[in-house]
Amino acid sequence: MAITLPDLPYAYDALEPQIDAETMTLHHDKHHATYVANANAALEKHPEIGEDLEALLSDVDSIPADIRQALINNGGGHLNHALFWELLSPEKTEISSELAADIDATFGSFDDFKEKFTTAATTRFGSGWAWLVVNKDGKLEVTSTPNQDTPLMDGLKPILGLDVWEHAYYLNYRNVRPNYIKAFFDIINWNKVDELYKAAKA
Ligand code: MN3
Numbered sequence: 222m223a224i225t226l227p228d229l230p231y232a233y234d235a236l237e238p239q240i241d242a243e244t245m246t247l248h249h250d251k252h253h254a255t256y257v258a259n260a261n262a263a264l265e266k267h268p269e270i271g272e273d274l275e276a277l278l279s280d281v282d283s284i285p286a287d288i289r290q291a292l293i294n295n296g297g298g299h300l301n302h303a304l305f306w307e308l309l310s311p312e313k314t315e316i317s318s319e320l321a322a323d324i325d326a327t328f329g330s331f332d333d334f335k336e337k338f339t340t341a342a343t344t345r346f347g348s349g350w351a352w353l354v355v356n357k358d359g360k361l362e363v364t365s366t367p368n369q370d371t372p373l374m375d376g377l378k379p380i381l382g383l384d385v386w387e388h389a390y391y392l393n394y395r396n397v398r399p400n401y402i403k404a405f406f407d408i409i410n411w412n413k414v415d416e417l418y419k420a421a422k423a
Pocket residue numbers: 248252302384386388389
């Protein structure tokens with residue numbers, strides 16, 4: 222057994238023009254594949270801990286010290302990317318009325334949520350992720366993490382995430398991260414977000 226690289230749920234060019242085929246190819250086949258290979262290399266050193274990355278990264282103190290940072294980086298990298306691909310859709314999807322109502326109740330309006338998420342994604346210095354999560358009280362929160370840290374490490378369940386590493390956007394958007402963030406909102410798979418929201422609240 223080992224962690225495996227999941228196929229993209231659409232073609233490499235399916236998200237154009239928002240995300241170009243070359244970026245998707247490199248991002249999935251090279252970057253994500255490397256996280257998978259490195260996560261497996263770390264896990265092989267400690268077969269006794271199993272391969273449940275979500276459980277392990279939800280309790281990082283349980284990870285043997287000699288592979289802890291490698292699993293945070295590469296196990297997190299695998300989970301974050303496997304989730305990210307599913308959060309994108311070439312087809313237009315609609316946010317559910319339940320989630321829309323909870324976003325309004327939490328942030329004021331959808332536009333207020335979008336502004337907060339955009340700020341989190343824009344101001345994450347260097348490499349990392351912006352997130353919409355469900356916290357321990359079952360409430361929505363916007364947050365961000367550095368590097369490949371998953372919100373699971375803070376007891377938060379991610380339901381929407383945006384990769385703001387330069388490798389995610391630099392070929393198409395160069396240094397203009399805000400335009401990539403803006404485009405992201407056109408290709409969100411709200412069906413998947415809703416599925417994750419229901420599961421996180423259950
Ligand atoms: Mn990435």
